[in-house]
Amino acid sequence: MKLKSILNQIIKDTFVKAGIEAKPISVSEASKPEFGDYQFNGAMALSKKLGKTPREIASQIIANIGDTELISKTEIAGPGFINIWLDSKWVASRLDEMRLDDRLLIEKNTTPMTTVVDYSSPNMAKQMHVGHLRSTIIGDTLVRLFDFLGDEVILQNHIGDWGTQFGMLIAYMESSGEDTYSSLGDLEQFYKDAKIKFDSDSDFANTAREYVVRLQSGDDYCLKLWQQFIGVSLTHCEDIYAELGVLLGRNDVRAESSYNECLPAIAKELKAKGIATESDGALCVFVDGSDTPLIVQKGDGGFLYATTDLAAIKYRARELEAQRISYVVDARQSGHFKQLFDVAKRAGFVNKSVILEHVSFGMMLDKSGRPFKTRDGGTVKLANLLDEAVARAKQMIEERGTQKPEDIDEVAHTIGIGAVKYAELSVNRQSNYIFDWNKILSFDGNTSLYLQYAYARIQSILRSHGTKLEGKILLIDELEVRLGVMLLKIEDVLRSASRESMPHYVTSYLYELSTLFMKFYEHNPILKNNVDPKIRDSRLLLADLTAKTIRQGLDILGIKVLDKL
RNA sequence: GCACUCGUAGCUCAGCUGGAUAGAGCACCCGCCUUCUAAGCGGGCGGUCUCAGGUUCGAAUCCUGACGGGUGUACCA
Structure with a gap:
């Protein structure tokens, strides 16, 4: 409500x-x-x-x-x-309605807004690394949030599948002759090997250059090799998506290359409208407030990512009929998006009423405040980071020894992945943030584990009680009232998080809700002997509703709960 | 140089369109388990909100400037 x-x-x-x-x-x-x-x-x-x-x-x-x-x-x-x-009686009766409602009294928008969320967007030439994490996680949460509130959400994975490097990569793939999937098992290594050969073998370099040209002119053989390469690379991404439990699938892929055919028309239209002008041989659009222009076409006639982005924004506004387009891309590109949005509106690719937003985010830093890298200075592969998260979680729960052996792997996965996601989501996305294993996998403070623990504790109480919940919610104690009011706030929180594309509003709320529950729980016994049955029933209902609210909130964040920790 | 962004407790971070004595967690100190999960709860310590002006009844929040960090700056994405 x-x-x-x-x-x-x-x-x-x-x-x-x-x-x-x-x-x-x-x-x-x-x-x-x-x-x-x-x-x-x-x-x-x-x-x-x-x-x-x-x-x-x-x-x-x-x-x-x-x-x-x-x-x-x-x-x-x-x-x-x-x-x-x-009025606590009024609050109590709203809570009684809330616990009977699957949506926790959260309304669905009566006029859904068609919303495009552009996120993840990995480059097919490389393996996914930590740089893709924030976009993927934040974007996925926004999709879930918008969808839950009743908007019509369209996911767009604008994968980087085009550019000169693919000539080299497909030439190398052809020459290595091995089974494609396994030889591309480590894309990073594959890229490095290809580069070494490119730099040392002039025949190979010529072939690579020739393949770029053939690819761009639509040569069947090269296109086939390229499609094979993209297919395998995309499968690697999908493995990561599955591991993370994000919603992106193959149907959401709308690759850069898919706009290739529209690019000349975009340039032509901008020129015809007098928006783009030639400068130093390139076709440019100058935007107030930027001293460098948005380059639409290079001096040699080639197109750039700005042109592709314009084609994409036009497609989203015209074909997909988007009313809101959210780009979940790191903050370094804020200048680019400022220009892009300005030009898109000026050229009439997008109506004035459409909301265009750059959901920008800062960099991931290590504990000492430097860019997050491996010991030898390389980029950290996402697959390795996620494996480490799960391994650390596994070690923790093994030490605790409360899980059945057959459940350990699944629980470790839920905890480890949840911790990584929560770490991304719980800090204000606009600033850089420090990624510290000890902090994110802690049970103290604003972490996924604390919320999962609060949830599991409530499940434990409900299990001990055993029978069906009965009665009505009565708010008597001050902490009960505060908890009750807090529960009613969830929709307001989700709405503002959605309006501002700020997932951390949701995490802050859930943390506050959980701490309030913990206090309530410590001070107000539920199942102990001397508790009046009516009060016991009420407290059970309140606990159950708190758990449902935590679960709903975490579900929007793409994080799973556990019945037992 | 110019543009954008950030600067809050020793550390990591909240603080919503300006509101009352600036809040959490970690770290440090002290208390609380014969009974619902102590991975918890309670208390203490810790601040010139970088600095200087301005607007306002009222500023961490808005404006200007300075200082400090980060990022971006014409045919890569």
């Missing part, structure tokens, strides 16, 4: 009733429990405009709140804050 909107509407109504001619600002969550559940801080700002003291305005607002079942108490505090307490 959209709790904040409901409260905002109440405040808005009081403005009308009181004849206050101003637009109220939004209520905000109370900064402290003593200040209630929500607070309205708009009275101070209106003081000058209305010629009244903030406290006068505040009391005018309060006087007009009238009879509403969801607010139990209001007060004017300090200079003119209005503190608002929700």
Whole structure:
């Protein structure tokens, strides 16, 4: 439920009733429990405009709140804050509705927005490395989030499958003559070997160069080799996707090369519209605020990634009818996207109303704050990173010794992959972040394990109880009320995370929810002997609803829960 | 040089459209398991929110400048 909107509407109504001619600002969550559940801080700002003291305005607002079942108490505090307490009976009955609803009272958008999410986008010439992790994980969460809230989501994996290096790669693949799949088992090595041969063997280099030309002119033989190469490389990516449990599949691939045919028309159209002009022999679009232009066509007639991106954005807006296009790409390309969006709108490839956003993110750094590399300075392959995560998780649970031997591998996988994903998602995506194994695989603090532990603890209580849950939720203790209100906030959190493409809003919420539950649990016994049956039933229901909310939140993050830890 | 971005506790990070005494986790110190998972909970220590101005009743948040870090800067993607 959209709790904040409901409260905002109440405040808005009081403005009308009181004849206050101003637009109220939004209520905000109370900064402290003593200040209630929500607070309205708009009275101070209106003081000058209305010629009244903030406290006068505040009391005018309060006087007009009238009879509403969801607010139990209001007060004017300090200079003119209005503190608002929700009625615990009202909260309790909403929670009773929530636990009977699969969607936890989270509404589905009545008018779905067609949203394209462009993410992962690995280069087919190389193995996936840690640089692809953030895009893949953040993008996947956005897809799940948008979809859950009811938007029409279209996944786009804009794989890099075109460029001069493929001439060399297919020539080398041909000459190595081995079984293609196994020889491409380590793409990184394959690329290096090809490069060595290219640099040392002039006949091979000539063949490679010839293959680039033949490839670009549509030669059947080279195209066949190239398709074979891309096919194998893509399968490697799919292995990683399966390991990570992300949604991307072969149907979501819309490769760079698929836009090749449209590129001349894009350049022509930009030129015809007078948007692109020639400069130093290249066809360029100059954009206000950038001193370097977006180059649409090279001096030699070739096209660049900017042209491909323009073709792609046009395809997404026109063919896919996207109303929102999100590019989950690292922050270094912010300049490029600024130009791209400007040109796309100016050229009319995309309507003005379409939301174009660069969901940018920072770099992954190691513990000492340097770019995350292997000991010898190479890029860390994603496959190795994920293997290490699972291996470390396995070691931990073996030491703990609470899992059955046959379950260990699966549990280790859930924990290890979950920890890596959560680490990516829980920090503000815009800044660089430090990747530290000890931190991400910890049970303390804002980690996936802490949430999984909270969930597992609740499952354990439910198992001990055994029988079906009964009764109603009663909110008596202060911690119960706070937990209850927190549970009702989930939709507001998901909505703002979706609006701003900020997955860490969700992780922060889940962490706060889990810590609140832990406190509640420590202070309010559930199954102990002296607990009144009605209260016991209520607390069981509250625990169960908390678990469901954690599970739903983690599901949107693409992280699995465990019944036992 | 120019552009973008960041600067919050010893470390890693939250802090939403400006609001009350700036919050977590780690580390360090102290307490809590005969009973629901102690991978937990409670308490303590720790801050000139880089600095200087400005706007405002009110600034970590907005604006300007300085300093410091990162990134990008014409035919690679």
